[in-house]
Amino acid sequence: MAKELKDLTKRSEDYSKWYNELVTKADLAEQSAVRGCMVIKPYGYAIWEKMQQTLDRMFKETGVQNAYFPLLIPKSFLCREAEHVEGFAKECAVVTHYRLKNDPNGNGVVVDPDARLEEELIVRPTSETIIWGTYKNWIHSYRDLPVLCNQWANVMRWEMRTRMFLRTAEFLWQEGHCAHATAEESEARTVQMINLYADFAEKYMAMPVIKGVKSANERFAGALNTYTIEAMMQDGKALQSGTSHNLGQNFAKAFDVTFINKDNQPEYVWANSWGVSTRLMGALIMTHSDDNGLVLPPHLAPIQVVIIPIYKNSEQLAEISKTVEPIVEQLRALGISVKYDDAENRRPGFKFADYELKGVPVRLAIGARDIENGTVEVMRRDTLEKQVEPLDGIAARVQALLEEIQTNIYQKALKHREEMTREVDTYEEFKKEIEKGGFILAHWDGTVETEEKIKAETKATIRCIPLEGDKTPGVCMVTGKPSAQRVIFARNY
Amino acid sequence: MAKELKDLTKRSEDYSKWYNELVTKADLAEQSAVRGCMVIKPYGYAIWEKMQQTLDRMFKETGVQNAYFPLLIPKSFLCREAEHVEGFAKECAVVTHYRLKNDPNGNGVVVDPDARLEEELIVRPTSETIIWGTYKNWIHSYRDLPVLCNQWANVMRWEMRTRMFLRTAEFLWQEGHCAHATAEESEARTVQMINLYADFAEKYMAMPVIKGVKSANERFAGALNTYTIEAMMQDGKALQSGTSHNLGQNFAKAFDVTFINKDNQPEYVWANSWGVSTRLMGALIMTHSDDNGLVLPPHLAPIQVVIIPIYKNSEQLAEISKTVEPIVEQLRALGISVKYDDAENRRPGFKFADYELKGVPVRLAIGARDIENGTVEVMRRDTLEKQVEPLDGIAARVQALLEEIQTNIYQKALKHREEMTREVDTYEEFKKEIEKGGFILAHWDGTVETEEKIKAETKATIRCIPLEGDKTPGVCMVTGKPSAQRVIFARNY
Incomplete structure (x- = not known):
């Protein structure tokens, strides 16, 4: 162990290498034999369990109940909501057969061509479609609402470039899926959950976060609006740490989920979904740890x-x-x-x-x-x-x-973020500043075009339109068009 | 609700129908849109959570730690242990592609033929292979042993005839996988875990169980020896409720997992694995419930x-x-x-x-x-x-x-089991008695042939060779050959 510690790369030398080594050396996780999938080792899993227990208690205090929905989703379900399938189709693990057999030509065990599924099944990348297909049978009247379900589950997104905890083909998460009788109630729950995530991040992970709204470009596939909490890692990059999506009536329409409202009229149900994942483990590591190894917040340390x-x-x-x-x-x-x-x-x-x-x-x-x-x-x-x-x-x-x-490491992370957050007013200056890392508060004209131009030229994305802080309007640093308020730009994980 | 209750089929009319209706009406689970997969509803999941929490605490008290291993297993891993693949190949969900795309011919979203995996991946039916592939990197010396890991996970076995909780294509379970330095230590852990399961069944589920060993025919694919706990349902059928497998060195050999023992010699590692699943929900329901609905043991009731x-x-x-x-x-x-x-x-x-x-x-x-x-x-x-x-x-x-x-329902179930358990000495009598249900203690010559003959002719299987009770030798009721002790025959779920 002492030797392994000595071998830990310093953050100043190579932050990315330091991270990968630390994940392995501290016995948190390791690469598996399956491309892009990790093994979460007992010590890493013990930290994740403390996160789970805390979040689970916080969810239940707001009336949420746990349930479990199928791992595999019929292809036709995934395709019902147009934007949704567009967002996930490129990274789906697809089950096509249900049996192996001994090859008659002596090539060992092979897929049995006679056991092809009539309809392909997708390993869930997220569960909106299968869940709204189920809610159709649960919801008939306003008396059946709200439905407040969460599931702790594994999901799969076939990512091409993976990093342990931060981006893996399979990851563990929780996904909450709520159904409401009114748009207002659904919006209130969406906001309630992003606030809950922010509380969890700050009080347990000792990680300061900025609450905000995603630009259209960065929104969840199928959502009207995505709320996010964004944290700043030690190297100045942003890490999206939790999201809560107001789905409007999109999924209710796609799965024909209606209810009889108080006025005795049929109406589509209002939806939201929200989740955090094992990505939080990466956030935890990169918020506090140092050249000697992990630094864990006492509120989540398996051994205090x-x-x-x-x-x-x-x-x-x-x-x-x-x-x-x-x-x-x-x-x-x-x-x-x-x-x-x-x-x-x-x-x-x-x-x-x-x-x-x-x-x-x-x-x-x-x-x-x-x-x-x-x-x-x-x-x-x-x-x-x-x-x-x-x-x-x-x-x-x-x-x-x-x-x-617990307080000290939170304050330290907050000070770091504040030092690495600044306002910038010209695109010229922005290009220079973005190279130094951190969050840049700048005016933006609200268009996808400008956002994509900035991303292409600087690799910076809009992390969020912050909910709190300075709301003064201004002019876009790129186009000079009007801007409602400054937004946060950063390079990100 | 009152109406739904009135509609509940009586157990005496159709036990199987009663069960299916009760699972649905009591809001425990329902069929999903995916063949053979169920949705576990909040009330059912709350019971499962109480089981999980209790078992998890009991495991940890014996030094077991939780971890997480990949969902998908490379086909070549599954094939390394010959008996193992033989046992699971016929019911595997196989991932062959990693992307969907828009069909250029306008047939909507289809599997992208260019995204075929080089090697197929199997949705885990159980995780011995991926875990022993991982343990190879963890274990080098006797100082690294024992490794005592458990995972709470979903698994998939493509069953053709499914019933909610009892037999579903996807189910939730825990699987413990231990690695030891000696055969004795591994056998002791195997027995320790079947005893733990029996304690859990009796103290929490209020369900009496018989501990025993499986016949070769009913053994886990790849195990030297399988211990089981067998419970009797109200209709007299047996339900296998938990198993613990002594795997010897089979998986260590298949994955070349050796360690340097205390005598400084390389040796294959000794293994065991053990699990219980959401099947226990079915066992719980069929042990205690009545024509008015569920009867839950206070120790597991979400609302007491x-x-x-x-x-x-x-x-x-x-x-x-x-x-x-x-x-x-x-x-x-x-x-x-x-x-x-x-x-x-x-x-x-x-x-x-x-x-x-x-x-x-x-x-x-x-x-x-x-x-x-x-x-x-x-x-x-x-x-x-x-x-x-x-x-x-x-x-x-x-x-x-x-x-x-809690005590009363346990005693009631025990009395029921005792009343429906009897000794039988001739095959003639056996054939009559098996029709009445329950457990039959009979002598058997220990051969697969006799076991299969009995199964073919009576649909009864050997549930286990009991660890406790009468050990008097005798002669096989079918062949007249010597029998070491009576074994338990029953029809089973």
Whole structure:
């Protein structure tokens, strides 16, 4: 482990290489034998599970229930909503057969040509179509509404260039699909969920985000309007971290889902969908981690505190263990996840490096002299500061320190974003500034043409039209036409 | 709802129809537009979630960690273990293409023939092959062992005859995959997990099970030995509810996974795998439910107690609500999941029938007169007995009643199984008895031939060679050859 840590590329040398190495070395994930698909390893999955549990609780508090819909979607379903199929057709995994057989010509096991499906099935890239095909049977009257379902699932988009967590052919996510009786209620839920995602990002991931609306170009295929939360990574690139789509009546029309409204009239149902994925793992890593490895926010760390004994012989170890035991109990009683690592086959130096690499927020080291003095060495992962403290009352102080770390890394990320966000008024200046990374607030005339020209010339996209902040109108930096407000440009993951 | 309940077919009329109707009417699941795949509805999913959470905690207490492996398996991986591919080839969903396109001849969206995969990918029917392909990189020394991973996932087996929960083309499950340094350790883990499943079935599902070993014929494809838990449904049929496979070194050999053992020698790794699936939902339903609907064990019921106000006007409702509020709080403080259903758009009679259909273990009904008298009507779902009780101390009594129900339905199921289990010594008698359903303990000579003859002639299979109980040897009821012990025969789901 110590060796592996030493080998970690520095961020300043090659950020992208640092990321890939860290994902592997910290045991988060690895490439699988299947093109573009990753294996999420136990330590990485434990972080994802904490995200899932937190989000799941937050969803349920708003009345959402979980359900499960089929993995495979009939091709004809995917094609019902014109923009939707246009958006996903190019990256679909297609099931065409349902059986293998022994080749009569001795070529081993082959696809059985007699087992061709009448209609091809698509591995879901997202589930709007199969779900709205189902909702048709669930919804008849306004009394059946709202329907507020979420599913935790795997989805597949055949991406050509993949990176672990950030862009993989298969990924894990949750997708919420709500049906409402009115446009207003559906819009309110769409906004409620983007606010929920922003809360989760800020309070649990310690990751500041900007809430905004996507330009038409970047909208979900089939949506009227897409809300997004955008985060800034350490290298100044943007990462879209969650989206919530107001789908209007598009899917209800495509699947003929109507209800009898309060005025006793048939009406198409109003829809929204919203999701976050294992991409958040990439966002978490690139928001906080450093050249020593992961830095995890205490609110999502599978191990929040590790305790490492420093000893020369088994008598010393026994004595240390006796002292540590009640501390472990006190920490657990405070709801803190703690690991006492007294494994004898790894030296303390190895353990130190390993838990640093894995981003454990607080490390306590305790040796024979500490026992004599009634002290313990406390190290915080975010700043790597070490301090010798009295053992007495340590549990409560560790609890406070975890909160301090949570706040500190959020503030650090926020400061970084603020420093790398600036207003630009001319396209000339924009082209220079975009090379330096970060978010650029600039005026834009609202047209797809201008957006695409900027993207083609600078690789920058409109991340969002921010919901909060300065709403002063101006003129487009490219065309000089009127602009309603500044929007955020950035290069992105 | 009341109408739907009235329409529920009686078990004595048509057990199979009763089951299908109940799954739909109780909002557990429904058929989807995709052949053989179901939609798990929110209420059904909430029960599955309780199963998941319980099992997940039990797994983790034994040191197991969760991880995630790819959905799609290269065909060549599936083919590496000869028996394994033989077992699964006939029911595989095969991905052959990765893109759709607009047909140049105007036939809409079609599979793009230029996007054919070089190697077909199989939607996982189970993950031994992809996981052992991965473990090869994880395991080098005995110090890397054991590896104890589980994944919660969807899998696909292209079944021709499907029934909701019991046999579906796609189903949800968990699959544990452990790697060990010795045969003994792997066998111990295999047995540990079948014991864990039995504990779960009995303590949470209130479903008695028999632990045993599968005959060679019924073994998992690629295993040395399969342990099973077998439950008896109300109609006397057996339902295999969980399996744990000792895989020996078969998959390690197929994927060349070796490690340096303590004697510094290379050795193939020892493996086991174990799983339960959404099939358990079917088992739960068919163990306890009745002609009025579901009967859920309190330990897995999403709603354990429902409270229904009986009122004539809003003043009465307000007064009842004021009385109910502290009871709800007391129940919640005891960790009991409670719903106060004061919805005004459904009459009490409808609510009663609905919660009976949904199997809520305890119902409290409280009216204006109860307020005056300080009483409440308590109904237990398992026996449908009603009793008027003092409000004072009701929370503690409800808690005790929930445990009583849990025990009672277990005992009832156990009694049913015992009554429908008998020893038979001649094949003549066997043929008569098997028609009556239930488990038959009979002697068998241990050969595949005899087993297949019995199956062909009576549709009964060997459910297991029980681990516990009478081990007296005897002679095979068919061939008269020696038999080591009686085995369990039954018709099965």
